[in-house]
Amino acid sequence: MQRQGYVYNRAAATLRQHVSTAVALVINDLSNPFFAEFATGVDETLGAKGYVTLLGSSNESFARQRQVLGSLMEHHPAGIILSPAEASDATDIELMIGQQTPLLVFNRALIETQPTGFGYDFLGLDNRAGMCVATKHLLSLGHRRIVFYGGHADSSSCRERRLGYQDALRDANITVDESWMIETAPTRLEANAHADELFALNPAPTAAVCYNDAVALGLMLGLARLGRHPGADFAITGFDNIPEAAVDNPPLTTMNADPRARGRQAAELLLQRVANPSLPRRSVIVPVQLTQRESASPAPPTSA
Amino acid sequence: MQRQGYVYNRAAATLRQHVSTAVALVINDLSNPFFAEFATGVDETLGAKGYVTLLGSSNESFARQRQVLGSLMEHHPAGIILSPAEASDATDIELMIGQQTPLLVFNRALIETQPTGFGYDFLGLDNRAGMCVATKHLLSLGHRRIVFYGGHADSSSCRERRLGYQDALRDANITVDESWMIETAPTRLEANAHADELFALNPAPTAAVCYNDAVALGLMLGLARLGRHPGADFAITGFDNIPEAAVDNPPLTTMNADPRARGRQAAELLLQRVANPSLPRRSVIVPVQLTQRESASPAPPTSA
DNA sequence: CTGAAAGCGCTTACAG
DNA sequence: CTGAAAGCGCTTACAG
Numbered sequence: 001m002q003r004q005g006y007v008y009n010r011a012a013a014t015l016r017q018h019v020s021t022a023v024a025l026v027i028n029d030l031s032n033p034f035f036a037e038f039a040t041g042v043d044e045t046l047g048a049k050g051y052v053t054l055l056g057s058s059n060e061s062f063a064r065q066r067q068v069l070g071s072l073m074e075h076h077p078a079g080i081i082l083s084p085a086e087a088s089d090a091t092d093i094e095l096m097i098g099q100q101t102p103l104l105v106f107n108r109a110l111i112e113t114q115p116t117g118f119g120y121d122f123l124g125l126d127n128r129a130g131m132c133v134a135t136k137h138l139l140s141l142g143h144r145r146i147v148f149y150g151g152h153a154d155s156s157s158c159r160e161r162r163l164g165y166q167d168a169l170r171d172a173n174i175t176v177d178e179s180w181m182i183e184t185a186p187t188r189l190e191a192n193a194h195a196d197e198l199f200a201l202n203p204a205p206t207a208a209v210c211y212n213d214a215v216a217l218g219l220m221l222g223l224a225r226l227g228r229h230p231g232a233d234f235a236i237t238g239f240d241n242i243p244e245a246a247v248d249n250p251p252l253t254t255m256n257a258d259p260r261a262r263g264r265q266a267a268e269l270l271l272q273r274v275a276n277p278s279l280p281r282r283s284v285i286v287p288v289q290l291t292q293r294e295s296a297s298p299a300p301p302t303s304a
Numbered sequence: 305m306q307r308q309g310y311v312y313n314r315a316a317a318t319l320r321q322h323v324s325t326a327v328a329l330v331i332n333d334l335s336n337p338f339f340a341e342f343a344t345g346v347d348e349t350l351g352a353k354g355y356v357t358l359l360g361s362s363n364e365s366f367a368r369q370r371q372v373l374g375s376l377m378e379h380h381p382a383g384i385i386l387s388p389a390e391a392s393d394a395t396d397i398e399l400m401i402g403q404q405t406p407l408l409v410f411n412r413a414l415i416e417t418q419p420t421g422f423g424y425d426f427l428g429l430d431n432r433a434g435m436c437v438a439t440k441h442l443l444s445l446g447h448r449r450i451v452f453y454g455g456h457a458d459s460s461s462c463r464e465r466r467l468g469y470q471d472a473l474r475d476a477n478i479t480v481d482e483s484w485m486i487e488t489a490p491t492r493l494e495a496n497a498h499a500d501e502l503f504a505l506n507p508a509p510t511a512a513v514c515y516n517d518a519v520a521l522g523l524m525l526g527l528a529r530l531g532r533h534p535g536a537d538f539a540i541t542g543f544d545n546i547p548e549a550a551v552d553n554p555p556l557t558t559m560n561a562d563p564r565a566r567g568r569q570a571a572e573l574l575l576q577r578v579a580n581p582s583l584p585r586r587s588v589i590v591p592v593q594l595t596q597r598e599s600a601s602p603a604p605p606t607s608a
Numbered sequence: 609c610t611g612a613a614a615g616c617g618c619t620t621a622c623a624g
Numbered sequence: 625c626t627g628a629a630a631g632c633g634c635t636t637a638c639a640g
Contacts, residue, residue, distance in 0.1 A: 005402055010378040011315040012633035015616045022379070025359070030347075031547065031564075036340040043334075043361050047368075052375055055329070055359035057347050064351075071356055074314040075326070098309055188551045221553045243335065244548075247492045249525045260335075316617035319632045613638085622629085 014076070023270065024054040024072040024080045026065065032214070033242045034259045035083060038106070041263020042081055049271060051078065058085045069096040077101065079270045084108050086155055094118040102273040106266050109156045121273060122283040123266050127157050127239075130255040130288035131164030134209045134237040137253070137290055139172050142299030143207040143235055147198060148181040149219055150191050151211030158186075158211055161239065165209055186211055188218035195222025206299050207235035213242045216252055220295065236295045239288070251293035262286065318380070327574065328358040328376040328384045330369065336518070337546045338563045339387060342410070345567020346385055353575060355382065362389045373400040381405065383574045388412050390459055398422040406577040410570050413460045425577060426587040427570050431461050431543075434559040434592035435468030438513045438541040441557070441594055443476050446603030447511040447539060451502060452485040453523055454495050455515030462490075462515055465543065469513055490515055492522035499526025510603050511539035517546045520556055524599065540599045543592075555597035566590065 014020050023046050027035050043053045054077055056068035065085045072080070079102040082093070090110040097103060103120035110120075138146050148165045151158035166176045182197050184190040191214070198205055210216035216238030220230040228234050231250035238245055238254035245252040265286070273279055318324050327350050331339050347357045358381055360372035369389045376384070383406040386397070394414040401407060407424035414424075442450050452469045455462035470480045486501050488494040495518070502509055514520035520542035524534040532538050535554035542549055542558035549556040569590070577583055 005404075007380065007402070008378045009319070009380060009633050011318050011380065012616090013635070014315050015313070015319060015618085016633080016635045018616075022358075030344045031337065031341050033335065033337060033340070036337070037335050039359075040334045040361055040363070043359055044363075047360065047372060047375065050375075052379060053359040054326075055343075055347055055357040056351065057344055059344070059348075068351060071351065071354075074312045075356060076311070076313060076315065098311070100309075188548065192551055218551065221551060224553050244492065247496055247522065247525060249528050313617050316632090317619070319634085320617080320619045322632075609640105611638105611640085614636090616634090616636105618632090620630090622627105624625105624627085 020076050020078040021050060022052050022054050022075055022077045023267070024056065024069075024075070024077040026056045026058060026068055026072070026080065026082045028058050028060050028065075028083050028085045030057045033244065034212070034240050034257070037242070037259035038083065038263040038266070041260035041265075042267045043263075044260075045264040045267035049267075051271070060085045062086075062088060066092070066096055069093070073097055073101070078274045079104065081106060081266050081270055084110060086152075087111060089113060090118055091116055102270060102277065104266055104270040104273070106262070107157065119281050121269055121281060123262065123269055124283075124285055125157070125257050125262075126285045126287045127160035128164040128167070130239065131161040131209060132167045133164075133290050134239065134255055135165045135168035136171070137292075138207045138209065138235055138237065138296060139168060141207075141235060141296060144174060144299070145203060145205040145207070146180075147201070147205045147208040149198070149208040149210045150182065150184045150215030151186050153181070153183055155186075161211060180205070184215065186215055188214045188221070191215040191218030192222040192225070195219055195226060199226070207296075209237050211239065213238035213240040213245045213252060213254055216254065216295070217244060217248055220248065220250075220252075231295045231297050233300070235297045235299070238295075241291055246293070250295045253293045253296035254291055255288040256291045257286070257288050324380050324382040325354060326356050326358050326379055326381045327571070328360065328373075328379070328381040330360045330362060330372055330376070330384065330386045332362050332364050332369075332387050332389045334361045337548065338516070338544050338561070341546070341563035342387065342567040342570070345564035345569075346571045347567075348564075349568045349571035353571075355575070364389045366390075366392060370396070370400055373397070377401055377405070382578045383408065385410060385570050385574055388414060390456075391415060393417060394422055395420055406574060406581065408570055408574040408577070410566070411461065423585045425573055425585060427566065427573055428587075428589055429461075429561050429566075430589045430591045431464035432468040432471070434543065435465040435513060436471045437468075437594050438543065438559055439469050439472035440475070441596075442511045442513065442539055442541065442600060443472060445539060445600060448478060448603070449507060449509040449511070450484075451505070451509045451512040453502070453512040453514045454486065454488045454519030455490050457485070457487055459490075465515060484509070488519065490519055492518045492525070495519040495522030496526040496529070499523055499530060503530070511600075513541050515543065517542035517544045517549045517556060517558055520558070520599070521548060521552055524552065524554075524556075535599045535601050537604070539601045539603070542599075545595055550597070554599045557597045557600035558595050559592040560595045561590070561592050
């Protein structure tokens with residue numbers, strides 16, 4: 001029985017029992033530390049509960065995401081955790097995975113072009129309230145001219161975060177100016193490159209809430225390039241709290257999303273549904289909390 | 305046949321054919337961008353060749369690595385790509401995965417306490433020659449007092465890189481001083497924290513070759529904290545070329561390991577062996593090339 | 609309570 | 625050349 005070299009064949013068991021011990025994890029961008037941390041958390045919890053992780057990365061390509069889902073489905077996973085590529089359509093994804101396999105969507109809403117009975121759970125961040133907190137933090141430090149910096153306006157998380165920014169400004173009786181929301185690709189490189197657009201504005205802003213940490217870190221580099229000193233003569237906040245945020249220069253004030261904990265949470269939510277498919281559909285929106293560090297400095301005394 | 309809802313059951317096919325279409329990928333630290341990029345490359349190539357990736361992360365824990373390998377083995381993967389946790393023992397790993405399943409070890413040598421017939425392929429970086437090139441680059445810029453900064457001396461890659469550093473110094477007739485090799489955990493945080501140790505040395509160094517990019521980026525922050533200007537009054541090189549290296553301030557001169565390409569290469573090597581198990585055991589050492597950016601600045605004119 | 613048989617969904621070797 | 629049967633390694637329902 002237990003003699004040399006025997007290895008249990010779980011595929012055979014799966015075939016017989018009609019219950020799989022694998023969970024598919026499809027990630028839009030594994031080279032982004034936010035999602036890498038998320039994946040680590042997912043794998044940690046799945047492993048602890050005796051499941052194995054089937055990985056697929058879509059690299060933000062919708063075509064590749066379809067292909068990856070199709071390939072993973074052939075392994076009949078017990079469930080799927082999907083961090084969708086931009087502009088993923090719900091109907092199309094339903095076509096790939098059917099109604100039987102539990103699905104948990106992370107971070108980004110699927111586009112629902114037509115109403116459908118397609119049921120899936122959702123885990124996301126409270127982007128709007130979070131960005132409102134970040135903006136209010138800068139307001140409380142005396143800033144009045146605050147830019148929303150970075151991100152693609154057509155992504156759902158960017159739209160939500162922009163709304164939170166506007167909520168905070170309106171509460172402070174500051175009129176929202178569309179040109180004070182600067183669009184960049186959500187990467188460090190692009191955020192760095194567009195830093196000069198900040199100072200084309202008149203009057204010049206004294207602070208920026210950034211779409212996410214990658215953008216904030218890029219903007220800090222761009223400011224330094226332009227002879228400014230983030231955390232001293234310009235205030236910045238990020239969003240996500242990736243590991244680098246704590247150790248950059250200056251350390252970044254940001255909204256803590258704790259991506260690894262979100263990964264563990266996603267795995268738990270999915271496994272709950274696997275255990276009990278008749279649960280009502282859930283949408284969990286996680287609050288994010290302000291982590292204060294040095295990058296959000298007080299506003300200079302008003303010179304007006 | 306192709307009517308609504310039918311999904312091919314690959315587990316059944318695997319059972320019958322005795323050939324699996326899954327490959328296990330075990331990563332020591334997925335939250336490190338170097339390995340996240342590597343994983344992306346592996347998944348990219350495996351996906352293109354019709355394989356699916358079974359992910360496991362060990363978080364540098366040998367115990368967890370055993371557990372993960374055991375769990376993945378039950379899925380009878382066609383092969384295994386292992387980026388081992390520190391101090392992984394070859395005999396122990398052989399015990400987990402047996403002699404049948406092709407194994408490709410990435411990046412770090414396994415510890416072979418006793419000679420054994422355990423066969424596996426290896427893909428690694430030419431750490432010694434690479435660090436020699438980095439050091440010679442600083443020498444060619446006029447530096448003579450160069451520190452080797454960061455990393456754990458008992459990791460194989462750190463040992464190899466230290467040897468390359470020493471090769472270069474000896475070629476330049478500079479005596480190697482043990483106290484000029486400063487040990488830190490290979491993280492940004494730790495590298496930042498130990499920066500002051502550089503200036504406890506007498507005479508003070510003018511440059512440092514860093515164990516890897518994370519360490520180099522941390523050291524740059526530490527230098528800035530101490531009022532120094534990396535790339536202006538202190539020269540730095542990294543190792544790996546992670547995406548951040550190009551966009552930090554100043555951009556980091558580093559040895560380009562191209563982790564995503566290494567991932568693709570690892571997948572290809574493994575699939576070659578899967579296709580042909582009788583191939584002789586291979587050990588592929590990839591040369592790394594100098595990528596010049598601004599962090600490696602010329603030495604100041606000698607004041608002696 | 610124990611043990612032999614049936615069957616999960618495929619593929620392959622064999623009979624017609 | 626086509627089609628029915630056997631079998632991969634498990635688990636479960638059933639017979640003894």
